[in-house]
Amino acid sequence: MTKIIGLTGGIGSGKTTVANEFASHGIPIYITDLEAKKLMQSDVVLKKIREAFDDSVFENDVLNREKLSEIVFNNPESLKILNSIVHPAVKEHFQNWLAKHSKEQFIIYESAILFESGSYKDCDFIINVIAPLEIRIQRVILRDKTTREKVLDRMKNQWNDEEKSSKSDFIIDNTSMKALKLGIVKILNFLRIKQMNS
Numbered sequence: 323m324t325k326i327i328g329l330t331g332g333i334g335s336g337k338t339t340v341a342n343e344f345a346s347h348g349i350p351i352y353i354t355d356l357e358a359k360k361l362m363q364s365d366v367v368l369k370k371i372r373e374a375f376d377d378s379v380f381e382n383d384v385l386n387r388e389k390l391s392e393i394v395f396n397n398p399e400s401l402k403i404l405n406s407i408v409h410p411a412v413k414e415h416f417q418n419w420l421a422k423h424s425k426e427q428f429i430i431y432e433s434a435i436l437f438e439s440g441s442y443k444d445c446d447f448i449i450n451v452i453a454p455l456e457i458r459i460q461r462v463i464l465r466d467k468t469t470r471e472k473v474l475d476r477m478k479n480q481w482n483d484e485e486k487s488s489k490s491d492f493i494i495d496n497t498s499m500k501a502l503k504l505g506i507v508k509i510l511n512f513l514r515i516k517q518m519n520s
């Protein structure tokens with residue numbers, strides 16, 4: 323039975339970077355942001371978004387993600403509505419993806435909101451990636467060419483590191499790539515030994 327390893331962490335903590343490092347060790351990875359973005363281009367999902375948010379978040383009939391994020395990250399009710407549209411689509415897509423990876427010993431399920439969305443319940447182990455707040459903010463500003471305020475808007479809709487770490491099996495300290503790589507090797511060794519003994 324494939325073990326699902328949940329991979330979470332606040333925005334800019336380095337989840338995607340950690341996931342790609344696991345992939346370099348041959349572990350299949352499922353990145354929810356990427357899959358959600360693709361699913362949000364489907365007519366079924368777009369129709370639901372248009373019904374819930376009207377045409378103001380569309381430009382030339384194309385979803386304007388920036389406009390949508392300005393609404394939802396400043397209005398918890400709106401975010402809940404958007405999550406209720408997107409998350410079920412991601413969950414169904416993931417189940418199909420998982421069925422195609424049924425021969426794998428482990429897979430990584432990456433989600434910034436693993437706990438907030440409740441999908442931690444489907445995981446056998448949970449990794450939380452942490453990094454100092456200021457480093458995370460600077461990383462996202464650099465990566466997304468965005469503003470401090472917009473990064474903080476997202477952070478206020480996410481649990482903090484302590485809340486996530488208290489419910490996680492493993493913590494990866496991603497203050498440096500060296501620490502990140504070391505953390506991953508340790509976790510992989512632990513999981514493989516545990517799997518052999520089970």
Ligand SMILES: CC(C)(COP(=O)(O)OP(=O)(O)OC[C@H]1O[C@@H](n2cnc3c(N)ncnc32)[C@H](O)[C@@H]1O)[C@@H](O)C(=O)NCCC(=O)NCCS
Nearest residue numbers: 333354355358387390391404405408412434435476479480
């Ligand atoms: C609001 C949207 C359109 C903004 O899109 P954008 O391309 O700017 O951001 P992207 O999706 O790449 O997310 C970037 C980061 O924002 C944060 N974030 C995204 N969604 C959420 C959320 N529902 N709650 C809290 N933080 C979130 C995460 O740290 C994520 O890694 C998009 O984030 C969205 O549709 N979110 C709701 C659906 C969702 O939860 N997707 C994420 C995984 S399923």
Ligand SMILES: Nc1ncnc2c1ncn2[C@@H]1O[C@H](COP(=O)(O)OP(=O)(O)OP(=O)(O)O)[C@@H](O)[C@H]1O
Nearest residue numbers: 332333334335336337338339434461465497498499
């Ligand atoms: N140890 C590190 N040293 C330097 N830069 C890093 C490190 N880890 C990640 N980064 C960079 O910081 C940025 C954020 O990393 P990443 O995208 O992996 O975070 P994330 O947790 O997936 O963020 P999000 O929640 O927005 O998806 C990226 O540009 C990445 O290249």
